Amino acid sequence: MFVAIMGYGVVGSGVAALLKCNREIISRRTGKNETVDIKYILDLREFPGDENEKLIIHDFSIIENDPEVGIVVETMGGLHPAYEFVLACLKAGKSVATSNKELVAEKGCELLRVAAENNVNFMFEASVGGGIPIIRPITRCLSANEIYEVAGILNGTTNFILTKMFSENVSFESALAEAQKLGYAEKDPSADVDGIDALRKICILASLCFGNHVYPRGIHTEGIRNIKPEDVEYARQMDSVIKLIASASKDSSGKINILVSPAIIKNGGPMASTGGVFNAVLVRGNAVGDVVFYGRGAGDMPTASAVVADIIDCALHSDVTKRFGWDDEIPGQVAPYSGFTAPFYVRAQGNREITEKVFGNAAEFISAGAGELVFRTQPMPVSELEAKLSETGCKILSVIRITDY
């Protein structure tokens, strides 16, 4: 059986390496004792001296027009030309396995439909949580549940930075520098530290769990740049940690509350204990309760593990289209952030008495010295919190939601 790989970067070369390293196991598990061989690797670059040098091509139409290639791996990243290439592959009757979260978050609904129309598969286990099994577990193993919430630590870079800030009492800037030195963060770290990567992933999970495409545009997205050592210290006093949490829940009216923002999480559970570059995904179903999936959310081999599992699944079920997917978005399905309701941690400069008067029983003070007020609120909508904070006249230094994960 022949596959083609589009994009020979970290993940693409990981896929090639894994297909070689576990060749025998993989061929056994395709159910036909057939080897999985790479016929082409599409990339703009040359790779002189690379063991797969001879497979490198630069012209996509070679893949598109080769009937021997039944499965195409898309590990290029970015929306264009990944989208056009994947669309063409599906229309040419080839199944596609992708690790490209941007592609799935922006075009998943359409690509799943085109795949179904062409009786092939569009697979994306690697697009969320790297090697952590999450897409199939949600669609297959939790299929008896009404899933009402999904949340996760979906970005390893920010989790590494936050873990450092807690374990070594360093600033965001210095933890980021360390992450960059170790290769966990890019030179331009914005997609990670500003929450964009996590946003794409939670959109994929929300689409899968709730059944309608949820697009990234317009969703409240906060990164971790503003987390200060003081916040770390107060979180510690609350026997808690701070994690960048992407979450989506469906309320009784069917509206989706979805956001990416730092969150304070009590120590002791599996989310709080997810340290370093690890990811964790929490799914809440009406029968199963809370289920958490934990593992390496990035890296060449973990991500390749998910891509190759998709290849094996395509090979095993080459005769059957996997029936999972979701429908088009419902206009207005996403609730505005102003209505998002949670207890909040607030650090501010201002007058305690006025603040106490405004919040009444809805605020519990953690600290109030040296002109700095730190308190946690009762659960309230963002709009109410903001109105109250404005009424206090305080200078707001930090507002972080508190979760029950």
Next chain:
Amino acid sequence: MFVAIMGYGVVGSGVAALLKCNREIISRRTGKNETVDIKYILDLREFPGDENEKLIIHDFSIIENDPEVGIVVETMGGLHPAYEFVLACLKAGKSVATSNKELVAEKGCELLRVAAENNVNFMFEASVGGGIPIIRPITRCLSANEIYEVAGILNGTTNFILTKMFSENVSFESALAEAQKLGYAEKDPSADVDGIDALRKICILASLCFGNHVYPRGIHTEGIRNIKPEDVEYARQMDSVIKLIASASKDSSGKINILVSPAIIKNGGPMASTGGVFNAVLVRGNAVGDVVFYGRGAGDMPTASAVVADIIDCALHSDVTKRFGWDDEIPGQVAPYSGFTAPFYVRAQGNREITEKVFGNAAEFISAGAGELVFRTQPMPVSELEAKLSETGCKILSVIRITDY
């Protein structure tokens, strides 16, 4: 579509309740918008006043001979007559979904073969970890990996007891009494507290991960009856907890090291933070690294969640036999416990100098007061540990393996 349920106890009635409560979702997810209706419930008892009273039957042959029943749920528990009934169902061309770990651990290989021969499915997602997705994630999502270790907190009752012993400094006996009061432990708690339940589950996981049936007989199985408050205190000093761990690993020679015993686990990771009745399963693959699955390992609705997912999967793929399974056992595949190698925690009464002389650098003392020696060893095989301990002349109070989970 009609199903039959065999065994109307906690899980069986949970399945009936879930099929009713999530009826619409379930019918949508079978892919055919077909409702899943219960035609018969087989039980020895009558259930006067129960909403499913009219479905109760006492004669298995009614199910066996009804061609309208395509899927049978086995939630009777125990080996007989569950085995005979399941075998007859498969031979009659009906797929079976079971939550019965004893059945799968003892007869899985045979039943999977018979299912394949009859072009039907034998599904058992609910047999390990209750509602936690674990069987499919291993067979489908991690299929690109060579899995070399699988381990877990697979019994909620013992985990509840151990969590209590740590959080409230109570004895095993008093924590067990509390668990019994809350319904988490049976009147005769032996299957749980002596590790038999965990043993069956790790045998299923080992069979699945390593590809050959691993039977429970002859496998080293220790429960938690001998864990004393002193051990809890020393574990705490080691910044660790004690969990009942079932584990199986394959060494480079292909031998399987499999055992159930208490283990000391450092705080901070997802296994140590699995508290109360929750379960966690750790899988180590050569590409993905460590992956952990966490959730409720028992209870009517979580377990029903897994059984009903199997029903949906059978319905979705009624035309395809799921190809996962394993081969017969290889005689001699299980390594003797005497060769099991780990660092150990030892609590003993005896002479420190003699003990130091016997162990040399291989022991690090944690405490040595009031005639009690407490130390941790370097990794060594059980046989070597036992020989050394015997040489010291110490009275051994407690030996617990130390893991890196």
